[in-house]
Amino acid sequence: MSTPSRHPNLTALVTIARREITRILRIWAQTLVPPAITMTLYFLIFGSLIGARIGDMGGYDYMDFIVPGLVMMAIIQNSYGNISSSFFGAKFGRHIEEMLVSPMPNWVILGGYVAGAVLRGLLVGVIVMCIAMLFTEVRIPHPLITISTVLLGATIFSLAGFINAIFARKFDDVAIVPTFILTPLTYLGGVFYSVKLLPDWAQVLTHANPIFYMVNAFRYGLLNTSDVPIWIAFALMIGFVVVLGGLGLWLLKRGVGLRS
Amino acid sequence: MSQAPALEIHELRKIYAGGVEALKGISLDVQPGDFFALLGPNGAGKSTLIGIVSSLVNASSGSVKVFGVDIARDREAAMRLLGLVPQEVNFNFFEKPFEILCNYAGFYGIPRAEAKICAEQELRRAQLWDKAHTMARTLSGGMKRRLMIARAMMTRPRLLILDEPTAGVDIEIRRGMWRTLKEVNAAGTTVILTTHYLEEAESLCRNLAIIDGGRIIQNGPMKTLLAQLDVEGFLLDIDGDLPNVLPVIDGVEIRAVDGRTLDLAMPRTMNLNRIFANLDTAGIRVRSMRTKTNRLEELFVRMTGNKDEAA
Numbered sequence: 001m002s003t004p005s006r007h008p009n010l011t012a013l014v015t016i017a018r019r020e021i022t023r024i025l026r027i028w029a030q031t032l033v034p035p036a037i038t039m040t041l042y043f044l045i046f047g048s049l050i051g052a053r054i055g056d057m058g059g060y061d062y063m064d065f066i067v068p069g070l071v072m073m074a075i076i077q078n079s080y081g082n083i084s085s086s087f088f089g090a091k092f093g094r095h096i097e098e099m100l101v102s103p104m105p106n107w108v109i110l111g112g113y114v115a116g117a118v119l120r121g122l123l124v125g126v127i128v129m130c131i132a133m134l135f136t137e138v139r140i141p142h143p144l145i146t147i148s149t150v151l152l153g154a155t156i157f158s159l160a161g162f163i164n165a166i167f168a169r170k171f172d173d174v175a176i177v178p179t180f181i182l183t184p185l186t187y188l189g190g191v192f193y194s195v196k197l198l199p200d201w202a203q204v205l206t207h208a209n210p211i212f213y214m215v216n217a218f219r220y221g222l223l224n225t226s227d228v229p230i231w232i233a234f235a236l237m238i239g240f241v242v243v244l245g246g247l248g249l250w251l252l253k254r255g256v257g258l259r260s
Numbered sequence: 261m262s263q264a265p266a267l268e269i270h271e272l273r274k275i276y277a278g279g280v281e282a283l284k285g286i287s288l289d290v291q292p293g294d295f296f297a298l299l300g301p302n303g304a305g306k307s308t309l310i311g312i313v314s315s316l317v318n319a320s321s322g323s324v325k326v327f328g329v330d331i332a333r334d335r336e337a338a339m340r341l342l343g344l345v346p347q348e349v350n351f352n353f354f355e356k357p358f359e360i361l362c363n364y365a366g367f368y369g370i371p372r373a374e375a376k377i378c379a380e381q382e383l384r385r386a387q388l389w390d391k392a393h394t395m396a397r398t399l400s401g402g403m404k405r406r407l408m409i410a411r412a413m414m415t416r417p418r419l420l421i422l423d424e425p426t427a428g429v430d431i432e433i434r435r436g437m438w439r440t441l442k443e444v445n446a447a448g449t450t451v452i453l454t455t456h457y458l459e460e461a462e463s464l465c466r467n468l469a470i471i472d473g474g475r476i477i478q479n480g481p482m483k484t485l486l487a488q489l490d491v492e493g494f495l496l497d498i499d500g501d502l503p504n505v506l507p508v509i510d511g512v513e514i515r516a517v518d519g520r521t522l523d524l525a526m527p528r529t530m531n532l533n534r535i536f537a538n539l540d541t542a543g544i545r546v547r548s549m550r551t552k553t554n555r556l557e558e559l560f561v562r563m564t565g566n567k568d569e570a571a
Contacts, residue, residue, distance in 0.1 A: 004340075008369020017368025022359075094350040098411075101314045101344050102367035103336040260276065260317050 012104045013112045020086060020116020024123070029059065031082070031120060032127060035074045039128045042070050043135045046192060057195040060223055067132045068219040069191030072153060074128045076211065079121035079154040080182060083113050084174045085162035096258065106252035110245070114158040121154035138222065145230065146221030152237040153214040159244035166248070166257045185211045195227040204256075210240055264291040264328030264501040266419045266450035267313065272322035274308050274474075282308040284474040285322070290452060290467070292327070292418075293443045296466035297482070298454045301564050305419055305474040306454045307347060310423050314344045340368065341344045343417030343449075345408045347424045353397035356408050357388055358388060361397060365414045375414070385440065402433040409440060421452045426460060438464060458560055462486075492551070496522040499545040507542035509535060 005011045023208070026032045043063070051062035058065055090096040106173050132138050140146050164177045189211030195203050206212050207228070217233035220226035252258070267290040274283040282305045285484070290296045300306050311317030313324050324331045324338075331338040351360045358379050365375035378546065383389045386406040391399060405425055412420060422441070426434040434457070441464060445451045453524055455461050461482075462470060468485065470478040478485060498520045506514050506522075512535060513525040526535060539546060 002370035003374070007369045011369045011371060012367050015363055015372075018361050018366075019355075019359075023354075026354075066307040090352070093352060094348060095352045097316060097346065097350045097363055099367055100316055100340060101342070102364075103369070104367055106337060146313070253317055260311070 008237065009105065009108050012108045013115065016109065016112025017115040017119065020113065021119055023086060023187050024082065032124065035078055035124045036127050036131060038102050039070055039074055040131050042078065043132060047135055055206050058225055060225065063136045066192055067136060067138060068222045069126055069215045071128045072218045073186050075121040075125040075150055075154050075184060076157045077182065078124040079117045080157040080161035080178060082120040083117035083158045084165045087113055087162055087165035088168045088174045100258060106249055110162065110248050110252060114155060115164055117158035117161065118151065118154040122150065125150055140222055141224050142221040146218060149214060149217040149221055152241060156210065156237060156240045156244060159241065159248050162248050163244065163251065166251050185209050190215050190227060211238065213237060263292050263500050264513055266292045266327055267452065268296065268325040270323045272324065273314060273320045274312060274317065274325065275320045282474055288469055288476060290450060292450055293448060294467055295320065295465045296448050296452045297461035297468035298452055298471065299461060299468060300471035304471045306471055307423060309471065310421055314342060315339060315423065316486065341418045343415060343420045345410035345412045345422040345425050349404045351396055351411065354397055356393050357383060357396055358392040360407065361414050362494060364411050366506055368415045382413050386410040392481055402429040405429055406437065409437065412443065417449060419450045424456060426455065426457060470560060470564065491525055494524045494529050495550050496524060496546050497548045498522060499547045503543060507538050508533065509538045
């Protein structure tokens with residue numbers, strides 16, 4: 001007789017996360033290799049070739065300056081991409097119904113998918129960090145801030161990807177947000193430059209970009225420098241997690257895009 | 261204290277966003293241990309009803325209780341009692357059957373080690389153990405159906421709902437699935453079945469409801485409902501050729517299908533001996549006899565007025 005464990009919700013959450021990790025590793029050529037290749041090219045072209053002519057940025061060698069931004073960019077994009085494609089795939093293939101008819105509460109479904117996406121973000125982050133070490137010396141003077149930023153950033157974009165997948169009706173809908181919103185925000189979020197180089201109006205606009213705070217918090221963790229006070233970056237990141245998490249749970253409760 | 265019904269539906273209504281009223285106040289009880297058929301033509305509301313019971317569809321009004329647990333008040337507890345085999349294949353084609361079953365058990369909080377043991381048992385019972393570690397997308401249609409039953413049984417549900425589980429599978433596999441379902445029911449699981457194979461419902465189920473246009477139009481024991489049929493049809497195979505003029509028997513409709521077959525429609529209350537005596541007098545020797553139509557099919561057609569559906 002099958003009986004639930006003493007912590008059925010934890011077992012269910014681990015099951016979803018395990019399934020996500022299995023999927024990530026099964027299709028490693030789609031999930032882990034592309035960010036490694038892309039980031040190697042960024043380091044090579046922007047860091048080594050162009051960076052050598054740019055000189056210092058924010059008081060640091062250009063290669064050192066872009067490492068935190070590129071690592072964070074890879075984490076954000078992969079967390080988002082993982083959950084949006086996986087959850088929408090489950091909707092499209094209807095195997096999401098396995099979870100919807102189960103006794104799992106909504107927070108477990110959301111938590112399991114977010115855990116899987118964050119783990120992919122971490123995995124990709126480690127890979128990109130290792131690649132960065134081939135180009136420059138990477139130190140982590142503030143490990144707690146670094147890891148907290150990675151976790152919060154990956155969680156925020158996992159939640160955003162989840163909400164995207166909830167509303168998506170076709171695969172194009174999953175691709176629209178990364179193409180038209182996520183990529184521009186990432187490139188304009190201070191990955192390749194210090195915000196101080198921008199005109200005043202552009203600096204003000206940049207402060208409305210959530211990725212700007214994540215990149216700077218991560219840069220503080222690695223380089224001890226940031227364009228914004230670190231506490232503001234953390235307050236905003238936590239705020240985003242709460243708002244997006246709440247929205248995700250509300251959408252699940254209403255059954256938007258899932259239950260008719 | 262009497263046991264709560266396995267399924268208790270009260271005044272259930274569903275109006276979809278487009279304004280279509282799929283269910284128009286359905287009330288239905290299914291008793292524990294029953295093998296229950298839910299029949300109806302396409303678009304009658306069967307899948308909507310099953311969708312609401314399994315929490316995939318939100319009800320507009322009314323209540324659903326599974327073994328006394330209201331799904332609106334305590335969805336988690338109600339879902340723990342329920343197993344669903346949906347009409348459409350809904351597992352991940354890129355996973356392996358063993359993985360699919362273990363993950364499904366995990367969603368119900370069953371520890372991995374226990375899930376693995378249970379998955380092997382269920383895959384063996386479904387005769388899929390040799391396919392346990394092959395990609396699910398490579399399974400045949402019948403195997404996919406059996407896998408969905410095996411998956412639903414992973415949690416040992418007290419109420420198992422199957423929405424056309426044998427659609428599109430060959431007769432041998434279908435009979436194997438019937439055996440499995442009978443075993444499951446005999447072990448104490450309440451089974452609710454929707455099917456378009458009416459002989460399947462007649463041979464498996466003890467009680468049935470016919471739903472049409474979002475309403476229950478017939479509900480009760482199979483035997484009682486079938487007893488409502490006042491006419492029965494038979495086909496008689498004749499030795500030798502039929503005479504040019506067929507005998508006339510009061511209350512019986514006799515028609516020649518071909519030179520050696522008679523089509524007979526007679527009141528259920530009539531004694532067959534009388535008919536055979538009349539045929540014998542007319543020089544017609546009956547070699548064999550078979551029931552013309554499935555009785556439940558006849559009832560279904562009469563109730564729903566939908567002859568295409570019964571075909």
